[in-house]
Amino acid sequence: MSLLQGLSLVHYSALNNVVPRASVLTRITPIILLWLLCLSTPVYPVDVLIASGHVEYPPFMYRQGDKIIGVGPDLTTMIFNELGITVDSKYVGSWNRVQRKAEAGEIDLIVGIYKTDVREKYLSYPDEPYVEEPVGIFVQRGNLFKFDRWQDLIGKKGGTVMGESFGQDFDAFALKNLKLQHLSGITQSFKMIERNRLDYSIYALYPGLIKVIEAGMENKIDQLPNPVAKLPAYQAISKKSKYLVHLPYFNKRLIALKADGTVAALIDKHMLLLRRKRR
Secondary structure: OOHHHHHHOOOOOOOOOOOOHHHHHHHHHHHHHHHHHHHHOOOOOOOEEEEEOOOEEOOOEEEEOOEEEOHHHHHHHHHHHOOOOEEEEEOOOOHHHHHHHHHHOOOOEEEEEOOOOOHHHOEEOOOOOOEEEEEEEEEEOOOOOOOOOHHHHOOOEEEEEOOOOOOHHHHHHHHHHOEEEEEOOHHHHHHHHHOOOOOEEEEEHHHHHHHHHHOOOOOOEEEOOOOOEEEEEEEEEEOOOHHHHHHHHHHHHHHHHHHOOHHHHHHHHHHHHHHHHHO
16 A cells, blocks of 8 residues: 555554544644644735824824824725725824835825925825815904905914925915914914914914814804915825825726715714814
């Protein structure tokens, strides 16, 4: 009898009622193979896109524990799930750290970011921004003033937050023509408006509205009806990410989700959640 025949033999010995070794091997080998297979199988799915974003830019992106949530993460998840790709939107640190990690290819996608020449060196943007984000002018309730153009701000005392940009054109105009105090936070700016030390403050509209609620100043601060500007905000994919090949599909679906009202509904959803949470 050959070795192969011996290994395949499965019967009990009629003489001593002992199971032949071949039978033991035949039954144990599949168990061992299954165990080895389990050890070699990844705990997480292979296709997991790592996303991140700004920690404090509601409703578009903001931190909740170790996650970044908001409109941007929701849209990213929605579109990539259609491709069978899981999205993990993680908190990875400061805004500068997020951008550096995308540049290094350590994260695949930033869930909300403006387009600049520098960023385009390491990020690929879809054709379509997911939102045209309005930049608001916040004033003391009862002290509204006419604002139709940037020149209407000349001669007034204004404030904003250090490090904020509201588009290259407005930044250049403000530097040349406006009296702007650059403060450590938007809440400080609101308090200076309340004390009549500022006439207005400039800040992204939706995050600004949330900050008004957080500060308990809903009856003290208003916003003017016309924005300073509308800045296009994008999701952008690292040029080192393997998921860059899906950018055309992402762009096509994003256009459709804007057109059918999905993006607007997500903004309303997160604004409502934030208002309920922070009241």
